[in-house]
Amino acid sequence: MTHIDLNADLGESFGRWRLGDDEAMLEVVTSANVACGFHAGDPGVLRRACADAAARGVVVGAQVGYRDLAGFGRRFLDVPPAELVDDVLYQIGALEALARVEGTRVAYVKPHGALYNAIVHHEEQAGAVVEAVRSYDPGLAVLGLPGSAWLRRAEEAGLRIVEEAFADRAYTPEATLVPRSEPGAVLHDPDEIAARCVRLATEGVVEAVDGTQVAVRAGSLCVHGDSPGAVAIAQAVRSALEGAGVRLRPFVGAED
Template sequence: MTHIDLNADLGESFGRWTLGDDDALLEVVTSANVACGFHAGDPGVLRHACEGAAARGVVVGAQVGYRDLAGFGRRFLDLPPAELTDDVLYQIGALEGLARVAGTRVAYVKPHGALYNAIVHHEEQAAAVVEAVRSYDPTLPVLGLPGSAWLRLAEEAGLRTVQEAFADRAYTPEGTLVSRREAGAVLEDPDEIAARCVRIATEGTVTAVDGTEVAVDAASVCVHGDSPGAVRVARAVRSALEAAGVEPRPFVGAGPGA
């Protein structure tokens, strides 16, 4: 692989509560998964993130999640499919408005947190999110975990699917993410994270928690913006990729009508 997208979760501050350094991360990443106000973010925070992305040529994606500000969208909600579809539609539309004012657009959709993990296997919820994207704009690419029900159903619905890997999350032997409730679920050493990202991009593999090698065919790598030292990690990942001859490049164009 000669190029790969580097994405991060942004727009997750709320009011006087600050989470992550959006401006610094926007100097490093090529795609920004911007919160949509349900799991995190308020209108001012989201507009600022979109403006920052537009100014730097970073692609904006809608990071849709459960309506769970208190739990940061990391708690599963057993929603009726129609309600989940409407919630996702609402979030995409809200961010689209702020992105347009900022001079950019929503260019893809990525689920967040518990919703992301649920639709790896939860067929009904996966189908509900697919229906939301298809109804809103069937040309929007969707970002997700390889082998997930979410990407399979999205592809069946005619959506463009993009597989991603995680720079700073531990993997199970099955290729899914280790629960954040377990020790070691989030990696913190920048050099270790950077090295595994180079392997993902150049070899298509990642080492699982049991030491086995897991195949990962990813067009994008995610660095969590709320992780400790996220900016330092993102910079290390980008530097290591470039040193290995892998160009960080978005998987979709930026800007209105791109």
């Protein structure tokens, strides 16, 4: 691969509570998954994230999640499909309004946290998120885990799908993410993470927690903005990729 996108979850502060360094991350990434107020973020935080992304030429995506501020969207909710459609539509529309007044737009959708993991296999919820995106704007791209029900159903619905890998998360031998509740689920060493990302981008392979080599396709790499040392990790990943001859560019608006 000669190019890849680098994305991060941003806009996750709330009121006086701060999470991550959005401005610093926006100097590194090419796409920003901006929260939409359901799992994190308030209108002021989200608007600033959109404004800062626009100023730096970073593409904005809507990071939609369960209506679960207290749990940061990391708890599964058995939401009826029709309700989930409405929740996702609401979130995309809210972020779109804030993005538009700052001179940018929502260009793609990425589910967050427990919703992201649920729709790897949960057919009804995957279908609900697809329906919401298609109803809002069938021209939006969608970002997700390779092999997930979410991406399969999105592709069947005619949406543009982009497969994603995670820079700082451990993988199972089945190429899914190790649950955050398990030890070693989140990686912290910038050099180790950067080396993994170079191999993933150039060879399409990542080492799973049991030492097996797992094939992982990805058009975008995610570095979590809320991880300790997130900015240093993102900088190390970008530097290593560019050093290996991999060009960083957003997946939306770029020629394949």
